[in-house]
Amino acid sequence: MKRINRMNRKMIRKIALAVGVSLAFSGCGGIGNSANPNSGVSGEVYAMDTYMTYTLYGDRAQEAADEVLKEIERLDALLSTEQAQSEIYILNQNKGGVLSEDTAFLWDYSRRISDETQGAFAVGIYPVMKLWGFGEEKQQVPDEEALKEVLPFVDLAKAEWTEQSKLLTLPEGAAVDFGGIAKGYTGYRLRELLKQFGIEHALINLGGNVQLIGSKPDGTSYRIGIKDPMGGASPVGVLSVKDVAVISSGGYERYFEEGGIRYHHIIDPATGYPAESGLASVTIVAEDGTLADAYSTALYVMGLDKACSFWRERPETFQAVFVTEEGKILITKGLEGVFTSPSKYETIK
Numbered sequence: 001m002k003r004i005n006r007m008n009r010k011m012i013r014k015i016a017l018a019v020g021v022s023l024a025f026s027g028c029g030g031i032g033n034s035a036n037p038n039s040g041v042s043g044e045v046y047a048m049d050t051y052m053t054y055t056l057y058g059d060r061a062q063e064a065a066d067e068v069l070k071e072i073e074r075l076d077a078l079l080s081t082e083q084a085q086s087e088i089y090i091l092n093q094n095k096g097g098v099l100s101e102d103t104a105f106l107w108d109y110s111r112r113i114s115d116e117t118q119g120a121f122a123v124g125i126y127p128v129m130k131l132w133g134f135g136e137e138k139q140q141v142p143d144e145e146a147l148k149e150v151l152p153f154v155d156l157a158k159a160e161w162t163e164q165s166k167l168l169t170l171p172e173g174a175a176v177d178f179g180g181i182a183k184g185y186t187g188y189r190l191r192e193l194l195k196q197f198g199i200e201h202a203l204i205n206l207g208g209n210v211q212l213i214g215s216k217p218d219g220t221s222y223r224i225g226i227k228d229p230m231g232g233a234s235p236v237g238v239l240s241v242k243d244v245a246v247i248s249s250g251g252y253e254r255y256f257e258e259g260g261i262r263y264h265h266i267i268d269p270a271t272g273y274p275a276e277s278g279l280a281s282v283t284i285v286a287e288d289g290t291l292a293d294a295y296s297t298a299l300y301v302m303g304l305d306k307a308c309s310f311w312r313e314r315p316e317t318f319q320a321v322f323v324t325e326e327g328k329i330l331i332t333k334g335l336e337g338v339f340t341s342p343s344k345y346e347t348i349k
């Protein structure tokens with residue numbers, strides 16, 4: 001019951017939130033952990049400000065499910081920017097500290113992605129998020145002057161990092177936020193954990209961030225629907241995939257309205273305002289969930305043209321589905337034969 005209780009007021013507040021990908025014919029369901037020899041062991045939990053579900057198949061699935069919950073809760077308690085005892089909260093308060101294994105990995109990883117994406121992915125975005133009130137009860141359009149003041153801290157150029165001692169020192173005014181990468185990383189960690197339990201088939205949905213292990217138990221691919229970012233009931237397309245992460249970012253996921261204008265939670269680090277790149281959503285398909293999550297956020301900020309060039313420089317590393325604000329759908333070449341859609345779509349080569 002503890003797990004259900006965790007789905008408290010936040011759950012009620014957030015249950016209406018759209019998630020990036022929906023599960024088409026996944027056979028996923030159930031409250032808490034429930035076992036059924038044919039449908040595997042399923043469970044759900046509210047963590048990282050979102051609703052998470054999982055279905056595991058294998059002899060040790062029940063045992064593994066308990067560990068999945070523990071790992072999700074451990075990472076949530078570590079990475080949350082809002083929970084007063086989290087490592088990140090304390091780090092931001094103290095403007096530095098010695099990082100644990102997970103956060104040191106994420107710090108290194110995020111910095112590399114920031115370089116690669118020329119700052120589109122910015123782990124130092126927290127002071128801006130805070131002004132907008134994302135992650136808190138109330139959101140508002142910040143004062144322009146206040147935004148201008150915090151913007152210089154976002155690139156973390158002045159942060160000091162000692163690899164050997166894992167000591168990070170942040171300049172006054174700077175603060176980190178792993179929100180753009182945490183769920184992908186969690187999926188990656190769960191994948192590693194489940195391997196230790198001999199789980200060869202699993203579907204984990206971390207609030208629309210999907211991590212697959214292997215195929216469905218019958219050997220066929222999972223069918224992962226890509227949510228219509230315009231709010232339509234049916235998915236814009238379906239990916240038939242195995243053993244990958246499928247992660248979406250879009251302005252439709254979390255937003256508020258003020259003066260008739262919609263403001264969403266993915267920020268262009270160059271301006272401090274919600275990214276207006278002409279994209280409605282970006283879905284990344286990659287083996288590594290951490291990478292998929294970081295890239296989905298970054299490519300959403302970049303916009304279609306830059307995102308296409310970025311993909312062409314590393315066409316083997318990941319694949320993507322883009323939906324533009326005009327409703328145009330584009331897929332990268334590696335998804336030919338994997339993506340199906342009732343609508344017209346273009347292939348990027």
Ligand code: ADP
Nearest residue numbers: 120121122123125179180249253265266267297
């Ligand atoms: P979601 O968390 O809804 O799945 P994302 O993976 O795109 O979507 O992450 C959005 C979150 O990432 C924001 O809530 C914020 O914590 C953080 N964020 C916002 N803008 C950026 C950015 N430009 N770079 C890195 N992280 C960002």
Ligand code: MG
Nearest residue numbers: 180293294297
């Ligand atoms: Mg992301």
